[in-house]
Amino acid sequence: MLHIENVSKLFNPGTVDEKIALIGIQLHLKPGDFVTVIGSNGAGKSTLMNIISGVIKPDTGLVNIEGQSVGHLAEYQRSRWIGRVFQDPMAGTAPHMSIEENLAMAYRRGKNRGFSFGVTTARRNLFKQELSRLGIGLENRLRAKVGMLSGGERQALSLLMATFTRPQILLLDEHTAALDPARADLITSLTKEIVRDMNLTTLMVTHNMEQAIRLGNRLIMMDKGKIILDIDEERKKDLTIERLMSEFEQISGTKMADDRVVLG
Amino acid sequence: MELFLKIGEGSIQLGLLYALLALGVYITFRILDFPDLTVDGSFTTGSAIAAVMIVHGFSPWLACLGAFAGGLVAGACTGLLHTKGKINGLLSGILMMIALYSINLRILGSPNVSIFGSDMVFDHISPITLMLIIVIAFKLLLDAFLRTDMGLALRATGDNKQMIRSLGANTDTTTIIGVSLSNGLVALSGAFVAQTSTFADATSGIGMIVIGLASVIIGEAIFGAKTVFRATLAVILGSIVYRIVVTAALRIEWFEASDLKLITAVIVIIALVFPAVRSKVKQKGLAKKRSAELLSNIQTAPYSKPTGGEQ
Ligand SMILES: Nc1ncnc2c1ncn2[C@@H]1O[C@H](COP(=O)(O)OP(=O)(O)O)[C@@H](O)[C@H]1O
Ligand SMILES: [Mg+2]
Numbered sequence: 173m174l175h176i177e178n179v180s181k182l183f184n185p186g187t188v189d190e191k192i193a194l195i196g197i198q199l200h201l202k203p204g205d206f207v208t209v210i211g212s213n214g215a216g217k218s219t220l221m222n223i224i225s226g227v228i229k230p231d232t233g234l235v236n237i238e239g240q241s242v243g244h245l246a247e248y249q250r251s252r253w254i255g256r257v258f259q260d261p262m263a264g265t266a267p268h269m270s271i272e273e274n275l276a277m278a279y280r281r282g283k284n285r286g287f288s289f290g291v292t293t294a295r296r297n298l299f300k301q302e303l304s305r306l307g308i309g310l311e312n313r314l315r316a317k318v319g320m321l322s323g324g325e326r327q328a329l330s331l332l333m334a335t336f337t338r339p340q341i342l343l344l345d346e347h348t349a350a351l352d353p354a355r356a357d358l359i360t361s362l363t364k365e366i367v368r369d370m371n372l373t374t375l376m377v378t379h380n381m382e383q384a385i386r387l388g389n390r391l392i393m394m395d396k397g398k399i400i401l402d403i404d405e406e407r408k409k410d411l412t413i414e415r416l417m418s419e420f421e422q423i424s425g426t427k428m429a430d431d432r433v434v435l436g
Numbered sequence: 437m438e439l440f441l442k443i444g445e446g447s448i449q450l451g452l453l454y455a456l457l458a459l460g461v462y463i464t465f466r467i468l469d470f471p472d473l474t475v476d477g478s479f480t481t482g483s484a485i486a487a488v489m490i491v492h493g494f495s496p497w498l499a500c501l502g503a504f505a506g507g508l509v510a511g512a513c514t515g516l517l518h519t520k521g522k523i524n525g526l527l528s529g530i531l532m533m534i535a536l537y538s539i540n541l542r543i544l545g546s547p548n549v550s551i552f553g554s555d556m557v558f559d560h561i562s563p564i565t566l567m568l569i570i571v572i573a574f575k576l577l578l579d580a581f582l583r584t585d586m587g588l589a590l591r592a593t594g595d596n597k598q599m600i601r602s603l604g605a606n607t608d609t610t611t612i613i614g615v616s617l618s619n620g621l622v623a624l625s626g627a628f629v630a631q632t633s634t635f636a637d638a639t640s641g642i643g644m645i646v647i648g649l650a651s652v653i654i655g656e657a658i659f660g661a662k663t664v665f666r667a668t669l670a671v672i673l674g675s676i677v678y679r680i681v682v683t684a685a686l687r688i689e690w691f692e693a694s695d696l697k698l699i700t701a702v703i704v705i706i707a708l709v710f711p712a713v714r715s716k717v718k719q720k721g722l723a724k725k726r727s728a729e730l731l732s733n734i735q736t737a738p739y740s741k742p743t744g745g746e747q
Contacts, residue, residue, distance in 0.1 A: 225602070251604035264602075266595040269588070277588050282604040285585035333603075 173373050174201040174224070174341055179233030180397075181219055193219040195397040197233070201341075201373055208384040209377045211394035217377045220394070221345045224375070226250040238340060252282020255334035255372075257327070257347040264330030267319030271310060271329065274318055275299045278333035302336050303329075306362060324355030328362060335366050342367065344376040360387070381413050395424055443683050445564070451676030452567035453629050454647060456574060458655070458675040459668060460621035461648030466656075466667070467582070468614045469594040470518070473529030473645055475622050477536025478510040480641035482623025484543040487551050487636030496557045500627045507623025508616045510536060515612030541638050548637040556631040563632055570628075574621065575668045582664045590614050591664075622648070643697045650700055651675035653707040678703065 176199040183191040194216045201207060211217050222228040224235060226247040235242050237253050258264055265274050276290035276299075291299075296314065303311035306328045310321075318326060327347060335342060344363065348356035364387060367374050378384050384391055391408055393401035393416070400423050403411060457479060464472035482503035489499035510532060517528035541547070558566060581587045592600035593610040601607050622644070630636040655674020661667035678700075685691060685699050 246606075248601050248604050248606050251602055254602075256602050258598075263596070264599055266592045266599055268595045269591060273588055273591075276585070277592055277600060277603050277605075280585050280589075280604070285589050285605060287581075287584045287586060289580075289583050290585050290588040291583070 173203045173205070173238060174199070174375075175234070175236035176200070176220075176224070177234040177236070179220075179223060179230045179235065181216075181223060181228060181230050185231075192216075192397045194223070194230070197397075197399060199392070199399065201375070203373055204371050205390060206367055206372075206374045206388035207376070207390045207392060208388045209375060209392050209394060210379070210381060210384045215394040216397040217394055218345055221256070221343050221375070221377065224341070225254050225256055225343060253340040254343060255281070255337070255339035255341070256343045257330050257334045257345070259346040259349050261323040261326040261330065261350055264333065265318045265326050268317060270315045270317055271303070271321075272296060272299055272314040274329065275302070275333060275336075279337065281337045281339070302332055305366075306332060308358075322355075324351050324358060327351060327355070327359050331359065331362055331366065335370060335372060338370055338372070340373060342372045342374040342376075344374065344378075346377050346379060349379060363387075381416060385411050385413065385416070393420060395420075400424065443680065443687075447679035447683050448676055449564045449567065449632075451651075451679040452564065452571050452672075453632060454625055454651065454679075455567070455571045455672045455675040456621045456628070457625035457644060457648045458651035458671045459574065459578060460618040460625070461645065462652050462668065462671045463578075463614055463618040463621070465649065465652060466661075467591055467594050468611060468618075470525050470611065470615060471529070472511075472514060472615055472618060473526065474510055474514045474532045474536070474615070474619055475529075475645040475648060476641040476643065477533040477540065478507045478619040478622045478641070479626040479629075479644040480540045480636075480638060481506045481510055481536055481543070482626030483630035483636040483640055484540045484549070484626075484638070485623070486627035487549045487630050488543055488545070490551045490554045490556065490631075491549060496555055496559075496631060500557065500624060503627035504620045504624045507626075508620040510623070511616035511619025512612055514619070515615035518615075519608035519611050537638070540641075544636060544638055547639075548635055550635045551630065552634040556634075557628070558631060563628075567628065571672055575672060579665050579668055586610075586613070643700065646697070646700050646704055647678070650678045650704045650707065653704060654678050654681075657707055657711060 176197055179194055179197040180192075181194040183189070183193055191214075197216075197220065209217050209220075219228060223230050226242065226245055226249070229243070237250070242250055242253075256264070266277070269277075272291045276295060279295060279298075280290075299314065300311045303314075308325060308328055310325065310329065318329065321329065327350075331347070347363075348359045351359060360383060363376070366372070374388070376388065378387075385408070389405040389408065391401075391403040391411070392399050401419055457475070461472075461475060464470045485506045486496075486499040486503040489502050490496055494502070514528050514532040517523045517531060518525050521528070523531070582591060589600055589605040590610045590613060592605070593607045593614070597607050600610075626641070629640070651674040652671050653674070654677050655670035655672070656667065658677065659666065659670035659673055661670055681703060682696065682699055686693065686696065691699065
């Protein structure tokens, strides 16, 4: 499904500001894999997401999606395989356009955009049906401007827009981090439901260890641009936060020192 | 009374003639969020192409079509400079505007070309009637276009580029299409203006960007821009209101015709500053009221749990 082969990325190479964002990353996802990704600030998690989606081109290495090399494709060309939700609830939707218009744009993901109307009666019914899955009443507000929605509502809409066309790969980059706990829980459970129902191959970055352990069938931990820990389904079943912490300390020789990593 | 009617009629005609220009400026400034200064050049390009074609015996309608096409090409060049050449948006427009100045002189062959006595689109129909039909037609077409899949992508390019790119639209292409379409409308406006004034002049485009902007801002301020339908209507009415204001101002004795551009600039400044100041004052008042409310709440219920949050 997704193959990442020996990918490296430096920022500001050769200067005093040189940052090793990724170094020699190998990652292979099977169809239907739901992988949670944890790691301290600056570990390279977002850079990895950006390289998969084509926002950033790697210095070395290959990215393969469904057996096809996508290295030469721009972000907008890869979008037919990849749905994304960003950390910032503002990032995934167009605020001055209505809910139905936003959904209409997502509906055309990776297809040609021509001169047929974006919102038709048939599509509106489909949108209503999809929105009602979120269970937060957005199906009755199709014409409301997205800018009027709360952060949680916008993020739920972003999640729907990223998934309802069944992309081959779903990338979630700390997509609950900017929300208050109640709304973060809502988005988390929606994520779990949608990923399960649609059997989406998913890579989810989270700073919440408990969540990373509870969700998905595989867990990877990143540090300083490398994948330092890769825990499969079998071992993940009886994983605890304590065990994860001690593994990290053993491998890296330091304590997990990051306030943003939430334990429970 | 008669004077007012006369001012009104003249203003409506001028307003409609320049309404297409205003719609063009609306596409770049408001929809694409792209401050495009090509307009001063492409307006003249439109009138130059139309005038020269008319002089050479082409049908005036064909001349309008030629002007529209010329504007499309000019706008596409600006879009290409910005997206593919990675040149700052303002600078791309300025570069194109300067380049067009020479190109327009080439098209005209002399600083101005008279088309007096030639066939023109207004020969058998009054400019007000014809322009009203044309402007409404273009408004409705533009509204419809902005609701198509491509139109939605174009609007999203100005609203949230990152998002529409992640949904698979090439924002370089949508930007080029938008800027091109905008300048096509501007040039078409130039073609109609040349036919009412019966000549095309190499300098006629100077200040057009500010006139277009004035129409957009005045229209939105007075008539609102909640939906695309409302916004395009507001822009057209704004173009007419702008003409009324200018005509009224020029009737004040002290002003001279040459003060037109200064008056325009002042109108735009007022229209830009006023809403910002108004919302700031409003916000301040609201904040004061809210603070007072919260304070009195604390005094009456000292141990109440904090409420609120999102929603
Ligand atoms: N655009 C950029 N320019 C320079 N350095 C960057 C840029 N993006 C990321 N980095 C650096 O690359 C490293 C990895 O960043 P990132 O992938 O955002 O980490 P994470 O998402 O795991 O917190 C960090 O050291 C960061 O400072
Ligand atoms: Mg990050």
